[in-house]
Amino acid sequence: MTTTVKAAVFHEVDAPPQIRSLVLPDPGPGQVRVRLAAAGVCHSDLSLSNGTLAQSWPAVLGHEGAGTIDAVGPGVEDLVPGQQVILNWAPACRECWFCLRGEPYLCEHALDGTKAPYAELTDGTPVYAGLSTAAFAEATVVPAKAVIPLPDGIDPAVAAVLGCAVITGWGAVNNAARLREGQSAVVLGLGGVGLSVLQAARVAGAGPLIAVDVSPDKEELARSLGATDFVVADGSTHRAVRGLTGGRGVDHAFEVVGKAQVVRTAWNCTRRGGTVTVVGLGSAKDEVSFNALELFHQARTLQGCVYGSSDPDRDIPLLAESVRSGDLRLSAMITDEIPLEGVPAAFERMRQGKGGRSLVRFGR
Numbered sequence: 001m002t003t004t005v006k007a008a009v010f011h012e013v014d015a016p017p018q019i020r021s022l023v024l025p026d027p028g029p030g031q032v033r034v035r036l037a038a039a040g041v042c043h044s045d046l047s048l049s050n051g052t053l054a055q056s057w058p059a060v061l062g063h064e065g066a067g068t069i070d071a072v073g074p075g076v077e078d079l080v081p082g083q084q085v086i087l088n089w090a091p092a093c094r095e096c097w098f099c100l101r102g103e104p105y106l107c108e109h110a111l112d113g114t115k116a117p118y119a120e121l122t123d124g125t126p127v128y129a130g131l132s133t134a135a136f137a138e139a140t141v142v143p144a145k146a147v148i149p150l151p152d153g154i155d156p157a158v159a160a161v162l163g164c165a166v167i168t169g170w171g172a173v174n175n176a177a178r179l180r181e182g183q184s185a186v187v188l189g190l191g192g193v194g195l196s197v198l199q200a201a202r203v204a205g206a207g208p209l210i211a212v213d214v215s216p217d218k219e220e221l222a223r224s225l226g227a228t229d230f231v232v233a234d235g236s237t238h239r240a241v242r243g244l245t246g247g248r249g250v251d252h253a254f255e256v257v258g259k260a261q262v263v264r265t266a267w268n269c270t271r272r273g274g275t276v277t278v279v280g281l282g283s284a285k286d287e288v289s290f291n292a293l294e295l296f297h298q299a300r301t302l303q304g305c306v307y308g309s310s311d312p313d314r315d316i317p318l319l320a321e322s323v324r325s326g327d328l329r330l331s332a333m334i335t336d337e338i339p340l341e342g343v344p345a346a347f348e349r350m351r352q353g354k355g356g357r358s359l360v361r362f363g364r
Contacts, residue, residue: 001026003033007137008343009127011058013051016344017136022060022127023120024141027073032144034085038160039135040064041338041346041358043191043258044281048130049347052283056114058121059128062135062360063089064164066156069147076144084156085147086163088312089133092145105171105307113143135160136343138362148312151320158330161192161357164307166328167315168279169196169256171308173204175315177252177277181205186241186269188212188233189256190222191350192357193279195333197254202226203327210241210250214353221356225332238268249274258282267300275301279308334359
């Protein structure tokens with residue numbers, strides 16, 4: 001038995017997707033089929049499509065999704081059809097060296113699902129799942145461990161953003177940087193993840209909380225989500241940030257763009273002894289440099305942050321509490337709701353640095 005669904009299929013690097021019919025197999029042992037309600041359009045999808053990240057073709061991208069289980073495979077006992085879930089694009093094996101030392105976000109097997117085709121086009125051409133998930137389709141088949149039950153009180157229409165943007169941003173603040181109340185912070189880059197970092201830093205009690213973006217149009221949204229100050233990014237960004245912090249620089253800088261130049265700016269915005277957390281996903285060809293003296297003299301910490309240094313099974317329920325209380329506003333991050341056919345335009349908005357999160361809504 002198979003299921004045919006509509007999907008946005010990418011055939012090669014830098015080519016826009018085509019809306020095609022996709023044939024999904026029934027879920028096998030340990031798998032579930034999820035009927036998607038919504039899927040966020042993330043910058044990592046753009047990085048896959050333009051070759052910054054390796055991807056086998058043709059592929060269905062999209063890794064930030066939520067929906068309803070409509071079938072389960074043999075051996076799946078704790079999930080049932082009709083259950084609403086959030087997709088986890090990096091499911092931990094719980095057995096590798098990293099998992100056993102409490103770092104499931106670095107799991108050696110999290111992306112095993114990218115290595116083999118998961119579906120076919122109607123002509124029999126095998127299709128791969130971007131980041132093991134393939135959420136730019138009406139339905140997908142994933143391992144049971146790659147879904148998390150949707151917590152009570154969360155609107156399923158916007159729950160998709162919890163699976164990447166929000167958990168990544170919230171985790172960067174709380175798991176990686178461990179920002180404390182009263183510490184100052186700057187967030188460089190206000191896409192979906194950056195807006196999540198901004199909200200999480202506000203909830204954690206950061207002050208002042210400075211938002212930086214190339215687009216002045218994002219100031220109103222940034223302030224509504226907690227920014228005390230807004231700076232339009234240019235060559236003097238670090239001086240503007242220092243001017244808002246008594247000349248010292250911030251305690252914490254969050255780079256959420258994925259460019260060497262912005263990493264360097266984040267470093268220059270930070271006080272001696274402060275911390276720079278790199279959340280943005282950049283290119284292996286884009287190098288950032290530091291001299292030996294400044295590394296010693298500034299005594300700063302520079303750290304990367306994969307998937308918010310999070311364990312989604314643990315952290316999604318914690319995030320749900322903040323959503324239910326109103327501390328985290330999911331819908332405010334979503335600046336464009338689109339059909340599946342709107343994915344190419346959403347990618348172009350990301351290239352131009354416009355808007356927050358675009359959300360594909362299915363069944364509209």
